[in-house]
Amino acid sequence: MPVWQRILEDISDPNFVIISAAEDTGGEAVAGPIFDAANPTYVQVVDENHIISSAFHFVNVPSAAWVNEEGRIVRIDEGTYAKLHEIGDGDQKFQFGTDAYAPAVKDWAAKGAASEYVQPPDAVTGNIRELSADQKRADAAFVLGNLFRQHGRKEKAERYWNLARSLNPDSINFFRQNLTLSEEGSAGETFLKLRDEYVRQGKDYYRPLDLK
Amino acid sequence: MAYPELRHPFDETPIHAEGQTTVLYQGNTIRLDETGSGDGLLIRPEDLSRVNGFELKPEGACYEAMCIPLNDRFFVERDGRQWFDLIAFADLLEQPYVADEEDRVWSFGEIPAKRESMMVDAMAPDFEVTDRQGNVVRMSDFRGRKALIVTWSSW
Numbered sequence: 235m236p237v238w239q240r241i242l243e244d245i246s247d248p249n250f251v252i253i254s255a256a257e258d259t260g261g262e263a264v265a266g267p268i269f270d271a272a273n274p275t276y277v278q279v280v281d282e283n284h285i286i287s288s289a290f291h292f293v294n295v296p297s298a299a300w301v302n303e304e305g306r307i308v309r310i311d312e313g314t315y316a317k318l319h320e321i322g323d324g325d326q327k328f329q330f331g332t333d334a335y336a337p338a339v340k341d342w343a344a345k346g347a348a349s350e351y352v353q354p355p356d357a358v359t360g361n362i363r364e365l366s367a368d369q370k371r372a373d374a375a376f377v378l379g380n381l382f383r384q385h386g387r388k389e390k391a392e393r394y395w396n397l398a399r400s401l402n403p404d405s406i407n408f409f410r411q412n413l414t415l416s417e418e419g420s421a422g423e424t425f426l427k428l429r430d431e432y433v434r435q436g437k438d439y440y441r442p443l444d445l446k
Numbered sequence: 447m448a449y450p451e452l453r454h455p456f457d458e459t460p461i462h463a464e465g466q467t468t469v470l471y472q473g474n475t476i477r478l479d480e481t482g483s484g485d486g487l488l489i490r491p492e493d494l495s496r497v498n499g500f501e502l503k504p505e506g507a508c509y510e511a512m513c514i515p516l517n518d519r520f521f522v523e524r525d526g527r528q529w530f531d532l533i534a535f536a537d538l539l540e541q542p543y544v545a546d547e548e549d550r551v552w553s554f555g556e557i558p559a560k561r562e563s564m565m566v567d568a569m570a571p572d573f574e575v576t577d578r579q580g581n582v583v584r585m586s587d588f589r590g591r592k593a594l595i596v597t598w599s600s601w
């Protein structure tokens with residue numbers, strides 16, 4: 235999160251905004267401290283119902299959309315890490331993200347439509363995921379589960395979360411959201427198995443960044 | 447990350463007052479004091495705009511520039527009153543929904559026609575969320591500026 239704040243400060247343009255949405259059913263309790271640590275001045279949303287992911291057809295985090303002054307999307311749905319991250323050591327070292335994304339954002343902020351990173355509408359629409367009727371229904375099921383959770387109705391919360399997952403098995407968001415509220419957590423064996431299976435089926439865990 | 451203690455931290459509370467029905471749509475929770483009896487979801491015609499933004503006009507149900515012509519099947523006489531058949535309307539619009547009829551809660555997904563402009567000409571979908579300061583935030587608030595929308599999570 236501090237990286238996004240630095241990007242915002244580097245760009246320093248009142249006509250450029252960042253809307254950062256934590257897709258966290260755990261709510262302010264889990265997302266709030268992470269936001270606070272960044273001392274952000276950008277728009278911060280704790281999106282317990284994953285409304286923004288639903289709107290843009292995102293299935294994983296981090297994901298992003300670039301929206302221009304006319305309200306048109308000019309890039310969308312990429313694994314959006316603001317910098318290269320490394321975790322682990324030696325053989326266990328794992329890298330993700332890239333240092334190429336932040337300069338691309340800055341280029342767009344400065345040059346607008348002339349930025350080489352702006353994509354034409356047909357490329358953008360080609361990158362928006364088509365959702366089946368079941369996948370669209372999954373969002374409604376997830377929100378229903380969250381309502382029951384908020385009212386202490388465990389059995390029904392679990393029922394509708396499971397329904398959401400079964401209706402949209404491609405949603406990493408639903409899957410990991412469920413895991414993060416479990417003893418195992420979101421990065422354990424169950425997650426690794428899912429990720430491996432996802433990749434084995436030829437699906438993009440993250441759609442590759444198309445940055446020159 | 448693991449937050450098992452946050453899986454179900456809430457005490458059981460009523461979802462709505464007795465006799466009410468709850469509709470979930472676009473992050474909003476709408477409580478309806480009156481609905482028609484029987485299966486499905488029959489709402490008072492005047493509640494339609496609260497539920498999904500559509501206004502009933504002589505030319506049909508209208509949202510911004512879009513008007514959906516309606517015939518008599520959307521208006522149901524029951525218990526001596528006229529109701530609007532919200533499920534028939536959702537089906538017409540191919541709007542997804544999941545219902546828990548036992549608790550009288552209906553959760554609606556997005557109306558595909560409202561998303562057409564994203565799939566056809568890449569116009570950003572409007573959404574409405576509340577930020578951490580309690581302000582309502584809509585995509586349309588950022589017209590005239592470049593907006594980077596980033597999703598992330600604690601997990």
